[in-house]
Amino acid sequence: MTKKVRRRILLWLLLSPILLLFGFVLVNARMSFRSSDEKTRQYFQKRGIAAHIGRIPFGGGELRYVETGAFADSLPILLFVHGAPGSGDNFYAFLADSLLRRRARLITIDRPGYGYSNYGKSEPSFAAQAAALRAVLNLYPAQKAVLVGHSYGGPVIAQAALDDPGAITALLLLAPVMDPDSEPVPWYAGFARWRATRWLLSKAWQASGDEKFAHVEELRRLQPRWQELAVPITHLHGESDFLAPPQENIAFSRRHIPEAHLKIVALPNTNHFIPWTDYEQVREELLALLGLRK
DSSP states (O other): OHHHHHHHHHHHHHHHHHHHHHHHHHHHHHHOOOHHHHHHHHHTTTTTOOOEEEEEEEEEEEEEEEEEEEOOSSSSSEEEEESOOOOOOGHHHTTHHOOOOOOEEEEEETTTTTTTTTTOOOOOHHHHHHHHHHHTTTOOTTTEEEEEEEEEEHHHHHHHHHHHHGGGGEEEEOOOOOOOGGOOOOOHHHHHHSHHHHTTTTHHHHHHHHHHHHHHHHHHHGGGGGGGOEEEEEEEETTOOOOOOHHHHHHHHHHOOOOOEEEEEETOOOOSOHHHTTHHHHHHHHHHHHHOOO
């Protein structure tokens, strides 16, 4: 090997970490996990759907939600709650669904810290996250709600149902992270915790990392209260879920949620991303919880 080749190899070895870091920062900076008002309007306008983008004061800032469907007070609300990271746009396909729009008021929110709801201002408390849901539901005091929570959104909607049971008629848990004994802390959470590396992450990842470090403690606090839930609860979980261990979280539901209220559906060959991979199944479960049929 010549000296010239060795110098090139050494130079590449020295530059590679810098290039990788630069690429990580560049890619991560674009991972905001949110859709602007303009993109949101375009999404629904292309489908000929009237959508309302609302903002209300919350937590010293504001909370954004998007609404479609039947706006009559006589019909129920379907309120969709995303995981971590994510935003209300995770459920735009459901808000555009003609079958659901005829039968309910459909609302999806940007949880505090995400989207356009105090973006980057972390709020790891389930109670505070549930308060955001109640702030939206309080806009429609005459209507009852079915709550849908994906991943981290699962325990958040459970907390909301415990805090305001009179307003909630059912829960749909999609790949929920419930079991504190099997809740992993992903590698990126460390980047969010360390001041020297936090800047590398987008604000959405920062908020997610903050939530992850508080998640186990929050789950342990919530654990004894699942048995207090007295509404129909459907738990959908993919058997190939690599983010929320299926066996442990399904077993948690069986142990802690009253059997009379619980329905569990294990989905073979399905991963953590049920709202996207198993759309039809989710819609069928929503119709069942609404007491409706096609």
